[in-house]
Amino acid sequence: MNIPKSNAPRIIVIGGGFGGVSLIKKLQKLEVQVVLFDRHNYHTFQPLLYQVSTAGLEPDSIAYPLRKIFRKNKDFHFRLAEVERVDTNVKEIYTSIGNLTYDYLVIATGTKTNYFGNxxxxxxxxxxxxxxxxxxxxxxxxxxxxxxxxxxxxxxxxxxxxxxxxxxxxxxxxxxxxxxxxxxxxxxxxxxxxxxxxxxxxxxxxxxxxxxxxxxxxxxxxxxxxxxxxxxxxxxxxxxxxxxxxxxxxxxxxxxxxxxxxxxGVTGAPIGGIDGNSLIEKANRYKVDRTNKIEGLEAVYAIGDIALMETENFPKGHPQVAQPAIQQGSHLGKNFKKILEGKTPKPFVYLDKGSMATVGxxxxxxxxxxxxxxxxxxxxxxxxxxxxxxxxxxxxxxxxxxxxxxxxxxxxxxxxxxxxxxxx
The missing domain is CATH 3.50.50.100 (FAD/NAD(P)-binding domain)
Known part of the structure; x- marks a missing residue:
């Protein structure tokens, strides 16, 4: 895969949703190379999808080009591709357009529709x-x-x-x-x-x-x-x-x-190659510690809907909505500064900002x-x-x-x- 060589550590992010975008905004301040993979070349503001489906908004009102968000970062690279699997032993991902090695991997693939087997x-x-x-x-x-x-x-x-x-x-x-x-x-x-x-x-x-x-x-x-x-x-x-x-x-x-x-309903959208004790199969979410590192793996993190972080207030993980993804992405971005400096990262604490829904x-x-x-x-x-x-x-x-x-x-x-x- 044609990604420019860099002396900086390479952080691969899979998924340009709320979590991925929030994370990369923080990573831009660090001396790292960021490579983002997504099946679409745009970020979707999913809470307003229903307005597109009912003729209230055009799709370009709620979608934004991923390259444009980060175009001021000279060591940011986007690739339109499907990530098929990960080999954590050799730190390499396998995609529809080729393979790429990483120093750190962040999975932010979100969810997919859950049909409950029907x-x-x-x-x-x-x-x-x-x-x-x-x-x-x-x-x-x-x-x-x-x-x-x-x-x-x-x-x-x-x-x-x-x-x-x-x-x-x-x-x-x-x-x-x-x-x-x-x-x-x-x-x-x-x-x-x-x-x-x-x-x-x-x-x-x-x-x-x-x-x-x-x-x-x-x-x-x-x-x-x-x-x-x-x-x-x-x-x-x-x-x-x-x-x-x-x-x-x-x-x-x-x-x-x-x-x-x-x-x-929705269910997690995991990547092939990471399973076993790291994947909670019932929810299709990766079990992570308080710093969003996937348990049992090194240098591999998960944020947002795909991550299941068990805490006292959220024993079954955080709700699969935008705010936990945004906050986890931002927090992990700040923690990467500590990680790269050899310091101990801070545990994540979710700030519940409430919930809302509109009827009309x-x-x-x-x-x-x-x-x-x-x-x-x-x-x-x-x-x-x-x-x-x-x-x-x-x-x-x-x-x-x-x-x-x-x-x-x-x-x-x-x-x-x-x-x-x-x-x-």
């Missing part, structure tokens, strides 16, 4: 973990509405306008709320032949409440917001099958739909320690936080403009079928 759901449902997947959902949603507008078959129209979302975590709640707002703000204006009531949005959750990771106060408020928007909630309901047109649940209930979105216009919930907010204030707080953490000034400006425009006009300007999607 092959039918994996084959036929719509996941939403990447920008291409979000665009697929957007295209399918708009294509199905277009087809419903011209069909004379009432049963087919009902199936095309029935939207089912599995999983009532933040992603599922936000997605269901956005679909309900699309129905309210767009359908009657763009499709006068369709009645607003014909479009149904179902949210299915196995737990007894929406937003299970958040407080009961937030769950109750979010459920009320969703119901006011017309979302039909199905709690304590487990999905067993989807054949491409019918969703079947454990109790025998069925939903006829052409749009079934799976947002019911002027509707959001926020948990911050023992305080809970809901409604318009929580919604504006949610917008501010998400704008703040977007990468790139341009992305912040464009996203803010789109949100302002949509707020004033009740519109979703990105409802374009750029790349038609065909179900398998």
């Amino acid at each position: 092959q039918a759901i994996e084959t036929n449902s719509m996941p939403m973990k990447t920008v291409p997947q979000a665009l697929n959902i957007r295209s399918l949603m708009l294509q199905n509405i277009e087809e419903a507008d011209i069909t004379s078959d009432p049963e087919k129209r009902k199936r095309l306008l029935n939207f089912v979302v599995a999983g009532a975590g933040p992603t599922g709640v936000e997605l269901a709320g956005a679909l309900a707002e699309f129905r309210k703000g767009i359908l009657e204006h763009d499709y006068p032949e369709l009645e607003e009531e014909e479009m149904k949005v179902h949210l299915i959750e196995g737990a007894d409440r929406v937003l299970p990771p958040m407080s009961e106060t937030a769950s109750k408020k979010a459920a009320k917001f969703l119901e006011n928007l017309g979302v039909q909630l199905h709690l304590k309901t487990f999905i067993t099958d989807y054949d491409g047109s019918i969703v079947t649940t454990k109790d025998g209930t069925t939903f006829e739909t052409e749009t079934f979105i799976w947002a019911a 216009r002027n509707k959001a919930v926020v948990d911050f320690k023992k305080m809970h907010f809901a409604g318009a204030f929580a919604w504006f707080l949610w917008m501010f936080v998400h704008l703040w953490f977007l990468v790139g000034f341009r992305n912040r400006v464009i996203t803010f403009f789109n949100w302002t425009y949509s707020y004033i006009n009740y519109d979703r300007a990105a409802r374009l079928i750029i790349r038609p999607f065909t179900k398998k």
Whole structure:
């Protein structure tokens, strides 16, 4: 692999998500060579993927070129490639474009969609973990509405306008709320032949409440917001099958739909070659110590969603959301200075900044320690936080403009079928 030689230690980072980007920003201050590998040439702001899938934002509003983020660092190198496996004995990684040795390796591969072993759901449902997947959902949603507008078959129209979302975590709640707002703000204006009531949005959750990771106060408020928007909630309901047109649940209930979105869980995305006691197979996460070093290995670290750090406050590891990844990446970057100087690195301490989810216009919930907010204030707080953490000034400006425009006009300007999607 053609990477310039350097007298500085080489740190390979796998994954340009929140953890990887946060880490490299700190490494830029050190005399090291950084090589970043990712399957995409951009960083994705995943919390806003649902807005791309529901025509609220264009994908370039939430994606930013990885090379551009670090272009001022002369010893930073990006390679667009799939990392296939690691050989920790010889300190070498094997990728789709060749092999490369490292002095230190940091795995920040995040998560992938968890189908819990259900092959039918994996084959036929719509996941939403990447920008291409979000665009697929957007295209399918708009294509199905277009087809419903011209069909004379009432049963087919009902199936095309029935939207089912599995999983009532933040992603599922936000997605269901956005679909309900699309129905309210767009359908009657763009499709006068369709009645607003014909479009149904179902949210299915196995737990007894929406937003299970958040407080009961937030769950109750979010459920009320969703119901006011017309979302039909199905709690304590487990999905067993989807054949491409019918969703079947454990109790025998069925939903006829052409749009079934799976947002019911994630699992770690480990790299080949690192297994055994280092990999907790049930969660697909690497067990790390308090400095994010993978237990049992030397010079190999894991941060973010792929890392499982057991602490007194988080015995099952930190939540698989952006903040732990950002904080672990930044902390490890600072620790590398100590490591390179032969000093003892400091243990990581997670600062819980709370959690939040939006349901729709002027509707959001926020948990911050023992305080809970809901409604318009929580919604504006949610917008501010998400704008703040977007990468790139341009992305912040464009996203803010789109949100302002949509707020004033009740519109979703990105409802374009750029790349038609065909179900398998």
